[in-house]
Amino acid sequence: MFGFIGKILIIDLTNKSWKEVSSNEDFYFKYLGGSFLAAKLFKDFFGDNKNIDPFDPKNPLVFATGVFAGENVCGATRVNVFSLSPETTGTYLSQAGGEFGPDLKRAGYDGLVILGKADSPVYVKITTVGRTCSCDFIDARHLWGKDRVEANEILKSELVIKYSMASIGPAGENLVACANIMFEVDHYAGRGGLGAVMGSKNLKAICVSGDKKPQFKNRNKIMEINKLGAKRQKGYEAGSFMKVLENQGTFGLLDLNQAAGNLPTHNFTQAFVDSSEFEDEICHANIDKKYVGKKKACKACYVACKKKYAKDSPYADFTALAEYESIAILGPNLGLADDFNHGLKACEICNKLGMDTISAGNLIAWMMDCFENEVLNENELDYSIKFGDGKKACELLEDIALRKGQPGNLLADGVFKAIEKLGEKTKPYIRASRGVGLPAHMPRKKPGIGFGYLTGPNPGDHMKLEHDWIASDPGSLKSLGLTISSEPDALDKNKVEIARTTQIYYSMVDTLSLCMFIFGPGNIYTFDEMVEMVNSATGFNYSFEELMKIGEQSLQLHRELYYELGGKDEEFLPYLNEEIPEGPSKSSKINESDFEVAREHYNSLW
């Protein structure tokens, strides 16, 4: 078989046993890989277990790789992780870069299913040499409680040869609702709390190593197109989206989003920071000088949006240059626009202790806003926190991850339980969809994205559909087969149809386990080139329409699992009806009636 190994590894932690399951070419022609394969495996191993808790040992935790994993193709290293989510009410799909996915394939597997629960902390070591695979279950009590960088260092020293690692931090061990899974030390399957699912299984880390080479029908063609992509990337103009990613990482998007009025500040009440000092701090020339260090890309990536901090910056020993979403939510959104020091420290605390920066930051912003508006008072919690208090925000993040003190414990259980304890009066200040904190794109400025946050199987996810700009870009719409258009700031029937088509597109990209920066519409490749790459890898003869159909079927399966297992759509959030008060996106809002019409129309399309 080309492009796939044809085997899935099933690990049962309860019995410390493992087995392989094989599938034929017809199966892979239908499910392809990545997110679709992950959902299919989850469904098969979840069986009839309705109404179980995400922390029930019967909840499968699934990892799945893509067609190009294991080869030096730019943007093709992503791994999909899927399970019942402790943060929201249904299933969740999360993704990360790094070498875990490619190494899982080199070990001889397209996917990995973790079942059961170890009776005490373990890590699992998967090693394939030649035709022989072994899985070892190793006592991890000495790693339990260690932050992830420290745990990884210890693991590296124990493992002798090089393994790729998926691991959790103390937040995952402590079943914090927004705990994430880290790959190596600087890639994160951040969303949906899947690190807590791993923690509930007493699984500190999965280490994988293999020496298999993936087989492709026409490797030369894939590499030829890959080379063309690298050439195109070189030719983009300075300041273009792709060049900002290459030169400043997603950290550089602070400046673009500030200029567009799309930067959440003070718990999403404002969309830009009214300060020339802030603008000076985040302009690209200054970022280059003060923050951006060496590239630390996913393997073979010619864009390399992942970076280290500059060698002489005070953050040089941090794991990686903060991502846009992280510093926006833990910086300006906490009122820390002029206290980057604490904002960046807050990102690093989350990374080391194993929490999603977006959800954790939103929880703190919510609490700050409640105190600012005197919805909460100090006596209720024997605690208070206000916007701009970076020191307290950092302390509270540690308390959440380590479940220390009353506010830390309260927020560790996530949005639903926190509202239950603090009362409905706090609900209007929550910036989350179905328990998952909102990413750093203002839904009032980008109503299509806002609609996507509140609707469908991956709550609060900005990477499951294209952003609103596409709705008025004739070239992109035509290439997606669309003859309709809409205004970027509108939420009408055309906008939801465009949103749905791009959801299907990104579902296809996730099925292929590709990076959306490289394979997003209009970024590096044409759709024809992408299709040619897939066919050169698999030997199948898909058309673009057939790949889109697979994307749609995958999305259907994700919808089916999410809604059947307890997921819901979010109610309209009343604050979206209020106009953004100032700045470049002044007056933007979402009318509740437009939203409900859009929702009805969207639901009629499925």
Ligand code: SF4
């Ligand atoms: S663009 Fe960034 S996230 Fe995407 S593959 Fe390259 S380094 Fe990884």
